[in-house]
Amino acid sequence: MKKFLLLVILIGISFVKAAVIEPKIDIKEIKKNNFLIVSIYLNTQFEGINAVEVYVNFSDNLVFLDYLDGKSIITNWLEKPHLQSGDVRRPQIVFSGIIAGGIIGKNLNLVDLVFKAKEGGEAKIEIDKKSKVLLNDGLGTETKLIALSNSFYISDIKGKPEIKIKDNFPPEPFKIYLAKNKEIFNGKYYIIFETKDKQSGIAYYEISEKPINFIFLAKPDIKELSFKKVESPYVLEDQSLRSYVVVKAFDKAGNERIEILPPQRILIVDDFIVLLVCIVIVFLVLKLKIYAWCFRKK
Secondary structure (H helix, E strand, C coil), X not given: CHHHHHHHHHHHHHHCCCEEEEEECCCCEEEECCEEEEXXXXXXXXXXXXXXXXXXXXXXXXXXXXXXXXXXXXXXXXXXXXXXXXXXXXXXXXXXEEEEEEECCCCEEEEEEEEEECCCEXXXXXXXXXXXXXXXXXXXXXXXXXECEEEEEEEXXXXXXXXXXXXXXXXXXXXXXXXXXXXXXXXXXXXXXXXXXXXXXXXXXXXXXEECCCCCCCCCCHXXXXXXXXXXXXXXXXXXXXXXXXXXXXXXXXXXXXXXXCCCCCCCHHHHHHHXXXXXXXXXXXXXXXXXXXXHHC
16 A cells, blocks of 8 residues: 555656655664664756755654765755754754755755664654755745655664764865955954765864974974864964964764865064064174174284
């Protein structure tokens, strides 16, 4: 009966010009405490799509843990997947993002959601009908949407809570952009950075600022630096711009990519004056010593 209803729905979809968002689950049964990855897929139905806003409902015998965006077609996140505050008996995940340039196709991965099976019984994951899909028509026109659901069974047998992420590659190389705008951050210098990871997705970023060594002018030793977690955009602590800015990007498998923004200023006016004074003092001291030595010779 279920197969028949699914066939009817799919036939109906083929005749209706509407985008389809579907949660796909590869298994029909899972043990309690086990982890489960649910892929959220988009079928554009031959229309160009450039933005989505998706609400995912799930039964209260599941716990939302994390998301993986390494395979996602979303190029710019407006809201990364997170729990929507509200009724705990009707938990809901929301995310939204932009697909630069638009896209047409089927089985397009929006995101992979990671759940933990909390209690036995039937579990359900469904796309809420208030979700939105916008056309790539320059007007942000909302297209019709067919929101599907999927279900599976959680047995009372306890399993091992583990999930294996196959990812042996670091995040993609990225650039660190320096910016300043009097309208934001009180006119202070800040940096913007972002990268992607095609397998497990980006977990977090870390940053360190190391003042330049004016004697050796060498790059800092990464192992000796102290890092802290940050998000982009980030306001620089060293507003004189005389520090190396080191940014680490970590994926969800623990691989890292390091990029460095070199000091934008080595010497400024004050430094130059101090250096000039020091040179003059050294020159005068040497001149006096030479003069004294010559005087003693006479």
